Amino acid sequence: MDTLTRSHKAQKLIERLPKKLNRQFVASLVGCVHCGMCTNSCHYVLANPDDPTYAPAYKADQIRKLFKRHVDWTGRYLPWWVKAGTVKSDEDLEQLKDTVFGKCTNCRRCSLNCPMGVDYASFNRMARGLLVSVGVMPEGVAAVSKDQWEIGNQMGVLKEDYLDTLEWLSDELAEEFGDEAARIPVDVKDAEVVYAINPREIKYDPRSISDAARIFYQAGENWTMPSEGWDMTNFGLFSGDDELGGTVAKRLYSKVKELRGKKLVISECGHGYRSTRCEGQNWAALGEVGFEMESAVVTMLRYIDQGRIKVDKNANKKPMTFHDSCNFARSCGMTEEPRELLSAVCTEFREMYPNRAENYCCTGGGGAMSMSEYTPRRLKSAKIKADQIRTTGAKMVVTTCHNCVDALNDLIKHYKLDCEVTQLVNLVANALVPTRAAVSVTKVEKPALPLEGYTILVADDEPDITAFFSTALSDQGAQVHCISSADQVLETVRREKPDLVTLDLSMPGRSVGEVFEALRRDPELAKTRVCVITGKPELRSLIYERPVPPPDGFLDKPVSEEKLIFNVRKILEISEKQQ
Amino acid sequence: MSVVLHFAQHTLQEVALFVMAVVYLLRLRWLLSFKPGRDRQRPTGGGEGRSGGLYSLGTIAMPWVMESTRTNPFFYAQFVVFHLAATAAILLSFVIPYAPGLLEVRPVTGLFQLFIGMGFLVGCLRLVRRVTQRTMRALSSPDDYFSLILLTVWLASAFLAAPNDPAGGEGALLAFFFLTAFFLLYVPFSKISHYLYYPFTRYYLGRTLGHRGVFPPRRGPSVSSSI
Secondary structure (H helix, E strand, O other): OOHHHOOHHHHHHHHHHHHHOOHHHHHHHHHOOOOOOOHHHOHHHHHOOOOHHHOHHHHHHHHHHHHHHHOOOHHHHOHHHHOOOOOOOHHHHHHHHHHHHHOOOOOOHHHHHOOOOOOHHHHHHHHHHHHHHOOOOOHHHHHHHHHHHHOOOOOOOOHHHHHHHHHHHHHHHHHHHOOHHHOOOEOOOOOOEEEEEOHHHHHOOHHHHHHHHHHHHHHOOOEEEOOOOOEOOOOHHHHOOHHHHHHHHHHHHHHHHHOOOOEEEEOOOHHHHHHHHHHHHHHOOOOOOOOEEEEHHHHHHHHHHOOOOEEOHHHOOOOEEEEOOHHHHHOOOOOHHHHHHHHHHOOOEOOOOOOHHHOOOOOOOOOHHHOHHHHHHHHHHOHHHHHHHHHHOOOEEEEOOHHHHHHHHHHHHHOOOOOEEEEHHHHHHHHEEOOOOOOOOOOOOOOOOOOOOOEEEEEOOOHHHHHHHHHHHHHOOOEEEEEOOHHHHHHHHHHHOOOEEEEOOOOOOOOHHHHHHHHHHOOOOOOOEEEEEEOOHHHHHHHHOOOOOOOOEEEEOOOOHHHHHHHHHHHHHHHHHHO | OOHHHHHHHOHHHHHHHHHHHHHHHHHHHHHHOOOOOOOOOOOOOOOOHHHHHHHHHHHHHOHHHOHHHHOOHHHHHHHHHHHHHHHHHHHHHHHHHHOHHHHHOHHHHHHHHHHHHHHHHHHHHHHHHHHHOHHHHHHOOHHHHHHHHHHHHHHHHHHHHOOOOHHHOOHHHHHHHHHHHHHHHHHHHOHHHHHHHHHHHHHHHHHHHHHOOOOOOOOOOOHHHHO
């Protein structure tokens, strides 16, 4: 073979290919007959019917051709006859990257529709792993993997921020229930339940943690959260890097063992559940872990079944539909439990079609939410999911996955659906009927003006938004200043010295990314808290890919008043404690 | 029967079959030389690898369980007819030399011709589909076209050879047996050998998804089985 004309990375990739193969992969690589039956199972194809390069079999062939050329028989001697091929340059690798990362979410829908049983999603992940091993991957994948390797969670949440958030949530829970026992227990040994979460919950959605805590408290559960190794997500699933996958899974398993926990409960997250429950032991080559693992969905359902919590479905009256997360449903068989739970906590459930293992991907799977370069493609393919949701007429989409929440929020905005997204934990908590007899659930009056004394700068060019934010924040006692151009941000921050800036990403004037970086680099302004609030989440990279500390919060528009205040209070409270 | 036809029906077929069997054994040995992936975790959803594997193998006869076959009943029917025709043609290559008496029963010959003739028509339809559809063209390799044309022509020759009447001219029989021999020699190197891998791909997919509680699909959960 012409190794001398091949780039170093391409050569390494070819050398590593045989080591990645197992019998399942090989059977799938030789088994395709190009019948085309998988074609219409892919949401990318349905959204791009005139582009054959999205067909699963075509995408699979971009990997298969390497296998045929370098491992299989016919392709080695008659490559043109079977369309065998190779990679020679770094450009070839970039092209392969575009296919395996940018045109497939590893949702596995084609695998389930292949008459031959070819599991394309599995060897697509293998191909991602090969590319990652030679350093070829989307920037977002590199950044998130780095955080998970180095900081221990995929959003780079520091231990003190994590513990601060739990502390702050605990304060609120203790206040709400008038009971110190309602606090979130951390590192308690011999607990029945060790609860592991997605770092997104700490960073952007702490309400899901306090909702889970409310449920555990009402159920009288002996539970705890670990102070370290608490991230149950695993970017190894998306990057195809088994080493990362195994390391991340082992961190969590070791922590549960250290705490002598009896059961690991995994919060609602499709890929987190699959990685922790179904794949982690395989990546880490671990045998029996010594404790049970279950999804929080099952835990909540069991509490209801056993009468440990009581729920009133009338608390959730909006018409709801359910989106099956690919990893949760199609790869882990969790199709019935969420529906049973949903039927217990809402009054009107409308099934979307197709559903369960046949449901379409939210389009944010496979790590797609971290690959901003493919956002236009993703949103175009999201039309299929948008149509599914629109047809139900539901006002709320329920899902069991944080990735899906973000992707669904994106497509709801993009396709202007009159709908919002929520998770089961929020609905169950909302439907809870307090049952703990020993605890008197006294509604403690909130401070009249919780944001009194704080100055907040609202930077947004939409007059409706500035008026809404300004009113909502002023009602809570904050002093609010509004600006509508990115050019005014630095000057106003310098002048008004706000405690927090809510920053829209698409404003007239300078690039908001540049403004944000300048703010962070200015020693006088660097500590100013920033909460990005945007209707264009695809612009996240403008902020997050800059070599400065990330913003303190991130919210997608539309944002409710409750969510806005909740997040602003969270950011300011953390800020206060750190000072 | 001429010497050439006798050679084509017997020695040539036996040698071709032997070569095919040897290549297949080597292919299987090669496939089995790769380590199988394994599931170390406890099964989920009351799932079990073996039952998932069996369910997966059975999907070939359950067109309603896969969206791709459920929503394309005509294509599924084509699949059934085409594969039955290929089976009938293979059977014919043994019946003619070893049990020619069977073909003296006219309904039997008629049945062979019916299946094989329908298979030929499906072959033509599939060829048209592969040539006219943009996605199919993008997917297809020379082997895909050649294998399909080879099978379709072979079915046509089987249709003509089915009456087994050398006295009326040996042309059809010679064409069928020479094509059969070529077919047997070519198959292990082509995509037609997919049936060798089929049990592996389907079983392994089913075993994986069975262990994860996806196969066979279930309705109505039990909390204890969902851990």
